[in-house]
Amino acid sequence: xxxxxxxxxxxxxxxxxxxxxxxxxxxxxxxxxxxxxxxxxxxxxxxxxxxxxxxxxxxxxxxxxxxxxxxxxxxxxxxxxxxxxxxxxxxxxxxxxxxxxxxxxxxxxxxxxxxxxxxxxxxxxxxxxxxxxxxxxxxxxxxxxxxxxxxxxxxxxxxxxxxxxxxxxxxxxxxxxxxxxxxxxxxxxxxxxxxxxxxxxxxxxxxxxxxxxxxxxxxxxxxxxxxxxxxxxxxxxxxxxxxxxxxxxxxxxxxxxxxxxxxxxxxxxxxxxxxxxxxxxxxxxxxxxxxxxxxxxxxxxxxxxxxxxxxxxxxxxxxxxxxxxxxxxxxxxxxxxxxxxxx
Numbered sequence: 001x002x003x004x005x006x007x008x009x010x011x012x013x014x015x016x017x018x019x020x021x022x023x024x025x026x027x028x029x030x031x032x033x034x035x036x037x038x039x040x041x042x043x044x045x046x047x048x049x050x051x052x053x054x055x056x057x058x059x060x061x062x063x064x065x066x067x068x069x070x071x072x073x074x075x076x077x078x079x080x081x082x083x084x085x086x087x088x089x090x091x092x093x094x095x096x097x098x099x100x101x102x103x104x105x106x107x108x109x110x111x112x113x114x115x116x117x118x119x120x121x122x123x124x125x126x127x128x129x130x131x132x133x134x135x136x137x138x139x140x141x142x143x144x145x146x147x148x149x150x151x152x153x154x155x156x157x158x159x160x161x162x163x164x165x166x167x168x169x170x171x172x173x174x175x176x177x178x179x180x181x182x183x184x185x186x187x188x189x190x191x192x193x194x195x196x197x198x199x200x201x202x203x204x205x206x207x208x209x210x211x212x213x214x215x216x217x218x219x220x221x222x223x224x225x226x227x228x229x230x231x232x233x234x235x236x237x238x239x240x241x242x243x244x245x246x247x248x249x250x251x252x253x254x255x256x257x258x259x260x261x262x263x264x265x266x267x268x269x270x271x272x273x274x275x276x277x278x279x280x281x282x283x284x285x286x287x288x289x290x291x292x293x294x295x296x297x298x299x300x301x302x303x304x305x306x307x308x309x310x311x312x313x314x315x316x317x318x319x320x321x322x323x324x325x326x327x328x329x330x331x332x333x334x335x336x337x338x339x340x341x342x343x
Contacts, residue, residue: 011302013253013284019300020285023292024085030291031086034274035077035096042070042103049217050209060216067217068224069272075104075229076274076290082112083286098190102197105170105222109190110177119286122237123255125323126247130179133161133238137323138336153333156321161234166226235314236261236279240330241307244323256283262308270294280306 011019045067053060080086081097094108101108118131128135136144136152144152154160175195177187205213243259245251263277270277278293281303288296297304309317320330324339331339 013251013257016257016284016303017253020281020288020296023296024285024287024289026086026088026289026292028087031289034291038070038073038077042067042074045070046217046221049221050205050213053209053212053216057212057216060212061220064217064220065224067221068228071104071221071225072228073272073274074100075106075225076276078104078106078108078111079115079276080274080290082108082115085287085289098194101190101194102201104225105194105198106174107177107187107191107194110174110180110187113180113183113187119256119283120252122283123243123245123259124247124250125244126250133234135238135244135321135323135330137244137325138331138339139325141322141336153321158318161318162227162231166230167223169230170222170226232263232273232276235263235309235317236276238320238330239307239309239314239317240320242323242330244325244328253284256280258307259283260307262304262306263314264308264310266311 045063049060049063049067052063077086078097078100081093081100084090084093086096087093097112098108101111114131116131121127122132125137134152134155141149141152175191177191180187202214202218205218209217237260239261241258242261243255245255257280260280260283261277262280265273265277274290275293276282276290278297281293281296282288282290319332321333322331322336323329324331324336
């Protein structure tokens with residue numbers, strides 16, 4: 001089953017920007033409530049898992065796995081803070097984001113800059129490499145050496161992309177402001193300040209809970225949230241009918257609306273992922289608080305079927321690896337091999 005092709009509306013993406021502007025204002029009480037119903041259960045489950053670990057390792061692991069979903073939701077709230085859409089006061093959003101960055105192992109100011117670059121250049125073939133999933137065109141792939149193609153295939157393999165990759169990203173890569181080391185002290189301060197806070201918290205956890213709290217609670221919660229988070233980010237842009245263009249043809253709003261998917265999840269998963277699956281609307285107008293994205297779809301049914309995919313349809317995305325500029329589709333290595341010219 002294929003993802004649905006982007007359904008074009010009678011309105012241009014720029015037209016939609018004007019329409020969506022009315023949804024941008026957050027409600028401070030609602031935002032505080034959403035933060036509370038995410039953070040409080042997260043802390044309670046953390047404490048419960050540490051206590052249960054003295055009696056059952058399996059039970060502690062299962063509670064930690066469930067808690068990974070609350071950690072994922074906290075990251076999504078941090079994401080809204082980064083866009084200045086969670087609270088009307090930008091300073092409040094930023095400091096909430098920085099505090100959550102310690103919990104999500106993500107230096108907030110570094111991530112916010114990287115994510116801003118992603119939003120500014122998503123779908124631009126001449127501006128790849130920061131805040132995105134590395135994607136080669138078919139031509140670029142065939143021009144690589146055999147070893148270069150092997151490295152790219154390894155990078156795109158599901159075990160690496162959704163297993164080793166998230167572990168490397170959140171445990172190791174986030175510890176240094178890679179790509180921003182020469183761009184200002186704020187990124188070093190963000191990374192090192194987050195690292196110091198994480199070290200203090202982990203030291204406290206091990207002191208009171210022992211190594212079992214580290215390996216049965218902290219790691220499962222973190223890595224499960226990280227893997228799900230990377231999967232979500234992947235399917236939001238790595239689907240068959242996504243949108244890539246060379247710089248001279250690239251249009252920001254066009255790419256935002258048609259290069260981002262509508263990942264139509266069941267209600268419980270929409271809650272845990274803070275509606276991040278309504279990604280085409282988010283990319284077109286990132287200042288909309290996550291809890292108002294469903295309001296957008298309710299009011300504007302034309303947006304529902306744009307690049308919509310279900311969970312079952314999304315699994316195909318894991319086998320799509322190369323952008324074919326001729327067919328304007330993301331295709332598999334097998335399809336690219338069949339289309340390769342004979343030597």
